[in-house]
Amino acid sequence: EIVMTQSPATLSVSPGERATLSCRASQSVSSNLAWYQQKPGQAPRLLIYGASTRATGIPARFSGSGSGTEFTLTISSLQSEDFAVYYCQQYNNWPPEKTFGQGTKVEIK
Amino acid sequence: EVQLVESGGGLVQPGGSLRLSCAASGFTFSSYWMSWVRQAPGKGLEWVANIKQDGSEKYYVDSVKGRFTISRDNAKNSLYLQMNSLRAEDTAVYYCARGSGSYGYWGQGTLVTVSS
Numbered sequence: 001e002i003v004m005t006q007s008p009a010t011l012s013v014s015p016g017e018r019a020t021l022s023c024r025a026s027q028s029v030s031s032n033l034a035w036y037q038q039k040p041g042q043a044p045r046l047l048i049y050g051a052s053t054r055a056t057g058i059p060a061r062f063s064g065s066g067s068g069t070e071f072t073l074t075i076s077s078l079q080s081e082d083f084a085v086y087y088c089q090q091y092n093n094w095p096p097e098k099t100f101g102q103g104t105k106v107e108i109k
Numbered sequence: 110e111v112q113l114v115e116s117g118g119g120l121v122q123p124g125g126s127l128r129l130s131c132a133a134s135g136f137t138f139s140s141y142w143m144s145w146v147r148q149a150p151g152k153g154l155e156w157v158a159n160i161k162q163d164g165s166e167k168y169y170v171d172s173v174k175g176r177f178t179i180s181r182d183n184a185k186n187s188l189y190l191q192m193n194s195l196r197a198e199d200t201a202v203y204y205c206a207r208g209s210g211s212y213g214y215w216g217q218g219t220l221v222t223v224s225s
Contacts, residue, residue: 001171032210034210034211034212036154036212038154043204043215043216043217043218044154044204044212044215046211046212046213049210049211049213050211055211055213056213085153087153087154089154089156089210089211089212091209091210091211096159096168097156097168097170097171098144098156098159098209098210099156100146100153100154100155100156101153102153103153103154
């Protein structure tokens with residue numbers, strides 16, 4: 001199983017500031033990496049797939065980068081609606097388990 | 110519009126069984142892998158299982174192997190998760206999701222509580 005490790009666990013950011021979230025895979029997943037946003041009581045929402053491609057309707061302030069084992073999600077200027085928990089997920093072909101990271105909570109500073 | 114609607118959750122005693130369903134609409138169900146993802150109360154997301162378009166391939170997280178069975182009925186546009194020998198640690202909201210990897214569509218989730 002590929003283990004995904006996210007850091008930090010909690011990120012305190014002021015509105016308008018930049019947020020940088022990290023995700024590390026225990027082995028290479030190429031670019032088979034997705035990022036999700038989840039708010040309380042809601043299902044996750046896909047933000048980024050293929051490590052750097054924004055999903056439909058996702059604002060340009062969200063960007064993803066990286067490949068192999070190191071990945072980053074950047075929110076360029078935090079808006080009030082961006083305070084949430086963010087998860088990375090690898091979906092490499094093999095092994096077949098599509099593991100998630102433990103999440104990063106972005107909170108208001 | 111793509112819709113995924115889970116049902117079948119509830120309270121069950123340890124060792125019991127439950128069958129979850131996910132009704133799909135708004136897309137060609139038989140063309141997609143489908144998956145189950147769960148989230149324990151206050152915890153993160155955990156991938157549970159997925160199934161190929163024709164049901165010929167199925168994969169599970171280690172913690173549910175031998176206890177859970179994923180299946181689908183393409184004629185009914187439905188995905189299922191049969192859960193046997195349930196444990197307290199299976200308590201979670203269970204989501205169905207479209208695809209085998211990055212999930213652009215999710216259901217609203219159904220809560221499974223395993224408790225005596």
